[in-house]
Amino acid sequence: MSKLERRITLAAVIIPFIGFITAVYLLWGGAVDALDLGIFALMYLISGMGVTTGYHRLLTHRSFETKPWIRAAFAIAGSMSVQGAPIHWVADHRKHHDFSDEPGDPHSPHTHGRPGWRGVAAGWWHSHMGWLFSRDERASASRYARDLKNDPAIVWVDKLFGVWVLLGLAIPAALGYALSGGEPYAAFTAFIWGGLARIFLQHHATWSVNSICHMYGKSPFETGDQSRNNWAVALVALGEGWHHNHHAFPTSARHGLRRTQIDPSYVFIRMLDSVGLAWNVRRPTEDQMRAKLRVPPGDEQESADATDPADPVVAADERQVVLR
Secondary structure: OOHHHHHHHHHHHHHHHHHHHHHHHHHHOOOOOHHHHHHHHHHHHHHHHHHHHHHHHHHHOOOOEEOHHHHHHHHHHHHOOOOOOHHHHHHHHHHHHHOOOOOOOOOOOOOOOOOHHHHHHHHHHHHHOHHHHOOOOOOOHHHHOHHHHOOHHHHHHHHOHHHHHHHHHHHHHHHHHHHOOOOHHHHHHHHHHHHHHHHHHHHHHHHHHHHHHHOOOEOOEOOOOOOOEOHHHHHHOOOOOEHHHHHHOOOOOOOOOOOOOOOHHHHHHHHHHHOOOEEOOOOOOHHHHHHHEOOOOOOHHHHHHOOOOOOOOOOOOOOOOOOO
């Protein structure tokens, strides 16, 4: 990683953190209202779905198909989360699946080999955000995202990444100004909450999938790695915390495979499917899930909970390889 790249990454981490501290100060002082929180929630959903549904389930794993303009819109929304331009984000994640929790994984907490609590702490730090400052295991876009480098719409979005970052900061400020009747201070507080604080919280929600969901939680399927399902991460990461399910069935659009595993990103994909804006939505069949369960055959409760027979989405054959 060059010095310039390191400085840009550091700024992308530190500036939202400063914004979050400012937001907490404003909240403590009572200088926040329903408008600020509403704009925060709206921007969190837009940019969050851009990452979970767009960057991850659509562009990385092709778990469903949609129109080219929707692909581009997802990539723009994901860029507003300031987690990196889409092509390199996809390349890193595909490499993560190829080498999950083995040497070569860009952000595994289990590849350092240090003993005791120091090893746990070092692994957590590396997988959560330390890997962002290292190029040791980062993926080659030419190798892992060749399809996106040949997609004109995604290349266009990728090249204008900085524009979308600024747009993600300008939109909440403009909304705060307009919806408050032209109050400059309302634009400022909306910028802090819907811009910087939102980016900070989304960063750590996504990074927690890389760290916490490879360290703490349940793993009912045979996957060959140390991925985990963690309900708390799923709550803040719009369903991405059902990460072990995802590693078991990487091309599935549905990560929350049980009825009780809430997955807002899949709900959104289903909404697109219902109005004809998504198709070929992929998810594992009940038999495929039962075959991968760690529990002995015949444990009907576990297998019955694993899927929702009422879900009308047509299942497609699952593949363990990551599409490139």
